Amino acid sequence: MQQILIADDNTDLRRLVRNQLAAAGFDTIEASDGQQAVTLAEQHDVVLVILDIMMPKLDGVAACGAIKRAKDLPVIMLTAKSDIFDKQKGFAAGCDDYLTKPFDERELLFRVQALLRRYHNLLANVIEIGKIRLNRQQYSLEVAGEELYLPLKEFELLYQLAARPQQIFPRETLIQHIWGTDYDGSDRTVDVHIKRLRSHLPANSGIEIKTMRGVGYSLEVTV
Amino acid sequence: MKASLYRKSVLVIVIIVASSLFIAFLGANHYYHQRLQPANDNKMTAITKKIGRFYQQLPAKQRQTYLQTIAKSGYQIAVIDRNGKTDFYGRQFRQKNFPGNKRQTIFAGHTYHGIRAFRKGILVTGFFDSDITDTIGVRLNRRQALLLRTDPDVQFGELRVYFTVLSVLAVILALVLLFIALRMLVRPILRLTKATEKIAAGDYQKPEIKVPSRDELGRLIVAFKKMAAALAQVEASRNQFVADVSHDLQSPLTALNGYAKELQQSDLPAATRAEYLQIIQQETERLSSLTKQLLLLASVSQEQVLTQKKSIQVAEQLRQVIQTFLFQLDEKDLLVSTHLVEFAILGNADLLFQVWQNLLTNAIRYAPVGSTISITQQVKAETLQVEISNQGAQIPPDIQAHLFDRFYRADQTRGTTHSGLGLAIAQEIVTIHGGHISVKSMPEVTTFCVSLPLKR
Numbered sequence: 001m002q003q004i005l006i007a008d009d010n011t012d013l014r015r016l017v018r019n020q021l022a023a024a025g026f027d028t029i030e031a032s033d034g035q036q037a038v039t040l041a042e043q044h045d046v047v048l049v050i051l052d053i054m055m056p057k058l059d060g061v062a063a064c065g066a067i068k069r070a071k072d073l074p075v076i077m078l079t080a081k082s083d084i085f086d087k088q089k090g091f092a093a094g095c096d097d098y099l100t101k102p103f104d105e106r107e108l109l110f111r112v113q114a115l116l117r118r119y120h121n122l123l124a125n126v127i128e129i130g131k132i133r134l135n136r137q138q139y140s141l142e143v144a145g146e147e148l149y150l151p152l153k154e155f156e157l158l159y160q161l162a163a164r165p166q167q168i169f170p171r172e173t174l175i176q177h178i179w180g181t182d183y184d185g186s187d188r189t190v191d192v193h194i195k196r197l198r199s200h201l202p203a204n205s206g207i208e209i210k211t212m213r214g215v216g217y218s219l220e221v222t223v
Numbered sequence: 224m225k226a227s228l229y230r231k232s233v234l235v236i237v238i239i240v241a242s243s244l245f246i247a248f249l250g251a252n253h254y255y256h257q258r259l260q261p262a263n264d265n266k267m268t269a270i271t272k273k274i275g276r277f278y279q280q281l282p283a284k285q286r287q288t289y290l291q292t293i294a295k296s297g298y299q300i301a302v303i304d305r306n307g308k309t310d311f312y313g314r315q316f317r318q319k320n321f322p323g324n325k326r327q328t329i330f331a332g333h334t335y336h337g338i339r340a341f342r343k344g345i346l347v348t349g350f351f352d353s354d355i356t357d358t359i360g361v362r363l364n365r366r367q368a369l370l371l372r373t374d375p376d377v378q379f380g381e382l383r384v385y386f387t388v389l390s391v392l393a394v395i396l397a398l399v400l401l402f403i404a405l406r407m408l409v410r411p412i413l414r415l416t417k418a419t420e421k422i423a424a425g426d427y428q429k430p431e432i433k434v435p436s437r438d439e440l441g442r443l444i445v446a447f448k449k450m451a452a453a454l455a456q457v458e459a460s461r462n463q464f465v466a467d468v469s470h471d472l473q474s475p476l477t478a479l480n481g482y483a484k485e486l487q488q489s490d491l492p493a494a495t496r497a498e499y500l501q502i503i504q505q506e507t508e509r510l511s512s513l514t515k516q517l518l519l520l521a522s523v524s525q526e527q528v529l530t531q532k533k534s535i536q537v538a539e540q541l542r543q544v545i546q547t548f549l550f551q552l553d554e555k556d557l558l559v560s561t562h563l564v565e566f567a568i569l570g571n572a573d574l575l576f577q578v579w580q581n582l583l584t585n586a587i588r589y590a591p592v593g594s595t596i597s598i599t600q601q602v603k604a605e606t607l608q609v610e611i612s613n614q615g616a617q618i619p620p621d622i623q624a625h626l627f628d629r630f631y632r633a634d635q636t637r638g639t640t641h642s643g644l645g646l647a648i649a650q651e652i653v654t655i656h657g658g659h660i661s662v663k664s665m666p667e668v669t670t671f672c673v674s675l676p677l678k679r
Contacts, residue, residue, distance in 0.1 A: 097546075098547075101511075102507070102508055102511050104550075106550075106554075107550045107551075110549075110550045110553070111550065114549070138542060138545075138546055139546075139549060140542075145562065146560060146561060146562050147542070147560075147561045147562075147563060148558065148559065148560050148561070149545050149549070149552065149558070149559035149560075149561070150558055151552060151553045151556045151557065151558065152549065152553040153553070196556065196593065200558050
């Protein structure tokens with residue numbers, strides 16, 4: 001099980017985050033201050049760190065810097081302060097994403113999963129194909145001076161297909177890669193997303209998503 | 224004694240008049256000594272010599288009568304002999320003692336130029352001094368010498384009085400008129416002071432001061448009235464704001480209190496319990512966001528002018544904002560299409576970031592599921608224009624008019640977690656950046672446009 005480090009001086013908030021992560025199948029360890037967070041991050045085999053910005057002994061920004069220097073770990077910052085004012089500092093210290101309190105539990109999971117996916121994909125995070133450029137770091141599709149931000153699932157679908165053009169992906173494979181192995185929805189979900197993805201693809205993209213009747217989908221370059 | 228502008232001005236004017244008189248007198252005196260005295264000396268020398276020659280031609284008996292007649296026509300005359308014995312004609316000299324060495328010079332045949340040499344100090348002409356040394360002296364014969372000067376009392380005594388009266392009257396009249404004029408000048412200031420004191424005491428009623436003229440003071444009063452009106456408006460909107468804030472804080476608190484009490488009852492069905500808990504959670508969220516926005520608004524409102532300006536890449540900020548909303552975008556299956564240009568403007572990065580955040584929050588909130596939000600940038604007439612549009616329902620014109628008001632919410636439904644401050648904050652921030660924000664709503668497309676002056 002993947003282990004996530006939660007650092008916050010507020011016990012209730014830690015419990016909240018712990019429960020949410022546990023429900024999604026993550027193992028957690030907890031730190032109540034910045035120093036402890038740095039120590040635990042170094043000693044344990046964690047895959048991701050969630051840091052509160054206001055903590056005793058060592059604040060979140062400083063802890064983030066220390067963790068980043070010791071280990072290459074993805075870090076999400078939590079901030080209760082009026083939004084933006086800490087973000088710049090957080091990003092400067094190398095944090096990868098942040099969440100503002102109060103946050104939606106689904107958003108927390110969404111960001112944890114997105115960050116993990118992004119972080120552990122050892123392949124290049126940029127694919128250039130046809131006339132488009134897919135940037136997985138910021139989930140953007142660039143074409144002729146425009147940048148499109150697709151809904152995440154659509155982006156992941158496109159990225160998956162674009163990684164191996166011409167290859168036919170069966171629906172089950174796509175579901176496993178994008179929705180996860182424990183997804184229990186129907187295969188039709190893929191069709192719905194492919195349909196939306198096609199309508200979202202610009203006319204000048206230079207690529208086309210072909211349906212292989214009865215098999216699945218593949219991406220073809222048309223220029 | 225209370226310091227008074229009037230009193231001070233009077234003192235200043237008196238000092239000015241006195242010192243002008245003094246300086247003018249010094250100047251005139253200097254001119255008299257430099258120019259008039261030598262001229263007078265020459266004139267008198269000629270007259271004295273003529274009188275002297277005529278005196279010699281007269282028989283001895285008539286000589287005294289002659290000098291008496293001359294004296295009456297405005298001269299002071301002294302006839303002095305070798306031993307210093309002197310006969311006087313005309314008005315008496317006040318200083319009658321003529322020094323012996325000067326007497327001898329005259330008897331040696333030299334003309335005595337007493338008028339040219341006469342000095343009585345810088346403040347006095349000596350013109351009216353009636354001094355025997357202030358004369359022209361010529362030798363009449365071996366025994367006698369003639370000393371002569373004009374008698375100004377006889378020649379222009381009245382003129383002297385006339386000029387004295389003229390100057391005194393002019394000075395007095397000038398002072399009186401100046402005092403009156405000063406009073407009139409000071410009066411509006413007194414009124415202005417009273418009005419200011421009223422405002423300082425918290426009375427923002429429109430001050431009733433007449434504008435006396437279009438001069439500097441008039442402009443001051445006009446400006447003052449404008450300021451008073453602005454203050455009254457600030458006061459009114461502050462009161463409104465406080466009322467709005469307390470209402471918006473009170474209503475979620477009331478709901479929290481009420482539902483928490485309900486939940487204390489043990490016999491509630493599980494479904495109702497869950498519903499109440501959800502309401503509590505929504506209301507706390509709303510309170511949380513409201514306090515956050517209020518703090519931000521307070522800090523922005525305080526910052527009337529941007530103190531720390533930095534170069535900001537707007538395109539980069541917009542990309543960052545989109546990143547922060549990936550989750551919300553995904554929830555509603557929204558596509559964001561952007562056309563960004565790399566242009567820098569000067570401003571406060573944190574505040575500007577808040578503008579994009581607020582606008583995108585709104586765009587997402589009112590966008591139909593599965594629609595497209597577009598963000599475009601263009602440079603037009605020295606401004607950078609950022610347009611954020613969604614495919615939401617058209618905003619009716621009467622609602623458009625209030626969109627940027629504080630606490631205005633287009634959907635007045637309960638359970639909304641937003642504060643109604645987002646656009647007010649955005650507008651405030653854009654304004655202090657010297658830009659402006661507008662909305663254009665058509666069926667299918669609603670666009671918020673922010674234009675900011677380009678970095679110069």
